[in-house]
Amino acid sequence: MLAIKTIRENFETVKEKLQTRGVAEETLTEFLQLDKERRRLLVESEEKKKYRNNVSENIAQAKRNQEDTTEQIAEMREVGSEIKELDKEITTIDEKLNTIATTLPNLPHDSVPIGEDEEDNVEVRKWNEPRSFDFEPKNHWEIAENLDILDFERGAKVAGSRFVYYKGLGARLERTLYNFMLDQHIYDQGYTEMIPPYTVNKQAMFGSGQFPKFTEDVFQLENSDLTLIPTAEVPLVNYYSHEILNEDQLPVYFTALSPAFRSEAGSAGRDTRGLIRLHQFNKVEMVKFSDEKHSYDELEKMTADAEDILQKLGLSYRVITLSTGDMGFSAAKTYDLEVWIPAQNMYREISSCSNCEDFQARRAMVRYRDTDEKLHYAHTLNGSGLAVGRTVAAILENYQNADGTVTIPEVLVPYMGGMTKIS
Secondary structure, eight states, rough: OOHHHHHHHHHHHHHHHTTTTOOOOOHHHHHHHHHHHHHHHHHHHHHHHHHHHHHHHHHHHHTTTTOOOHHHHOOOOOOOOHHHHHHHHHHOOOOOOOOHHHHHHOOOTTTTTOSGGGOOOEEEEESOOOOSSSSSSOOOOHHHHHHEEHHHHHHHHHHHHTTTETTTHHHHHHHHHHHHHHHIIIITTTOOOEEOOSSSEHHHHHTTTTTTTTGGSSBOTTTSSSSESSSSSOOOTTTTTTTEEEGGOOEEEEEEEEEEEEEOOTTTTTTOSSSSSSSEEEEEEEEEOOOOOTTHHHHHHHHHHHHHHHHHTTTOOOEEEEEEEEEEESEEEEEEEEEEEETTEEEEEEEEEEOOOTTHHHTTEEEOOOSOOOOOOEEEEEEEEEEEEHHHHHHHHBOOOOOEEOOOOOOGGGGGOOOOEEE
């Protein structure tokens, strides 16, 4: 959430930055007018309260002197009614301000490319040239169904479209991948492993930026305050909610495997087959808490941590910086890692690494105390390390053989009990 003081004191800059994120100028102008009116009403209310207090003291003194105070008492009743109406107006304006403030996206960092959508994203680097095939590569779902390791038909029968059964060596490959990813993050990169709750309350969803704007994107439990998590980012970011850390505790690194539940509202007709866009999928998440000074260094490190997984798996990928029009709501800057998918002849997102600066921390009230005893909001970062299902898809397609078998990436062979091929 943006600080009202920041909007008020830097209105033109904020307006310019948020317009690159699709926020209408009228919304910000309304916000400024409401804030101005609120401050005017507050001044008027405080003046009347001060006047009432002074007159009330005079009334008390007059009563002690046995003087008639009928007129003053009647006047104070009227002043009290006026104060009540003013406070009511202020409450109404507060609600309007809060509605606008909680639905404004984060300010983009100055290094973020300005653009309307994904067409304006900027490629930063590529790693490894995509494999050349001497046969026509198959889609991952066709490979998997031929090998009898994924069952989309029965997944749909039991739960509906965009659900899947992993079966046999498919389940083993999925488990292998997330164990490998967790081991890299924990033992090589210094993250603390977490197993978070898979349901969270509305305050946690608000704290990480999902609520109130994106309620249609999640699965909420009926007659409950709980929501199935769309990512482990939500419970991890809220781990320190309403707490104050010491500066010397930072940075904090968390990683967690969890299912992610998403309604995929608005994605009708997109990726209807395969593992790319499911309602339920596993994801290994990275979350960091940093001070302001080092958060962009931590973003580069987090992105490198996700890249390290792809490099060890031997998967070709590219890193792009998302434009202002394509970034997530809470992010100030985002790098997307896109893995090469041969059958689609294109790169597809497999990880997003974002610095949210203090945007989430303001909503979740995560602060730290510096060496001068001053309080600051922490900077939060999150990244996929990686989306497991999409990694399965990338391995099936990039490591497929002409005879329909799939070679196991060398780094995963020990996790697969020495198996080198799925056949």
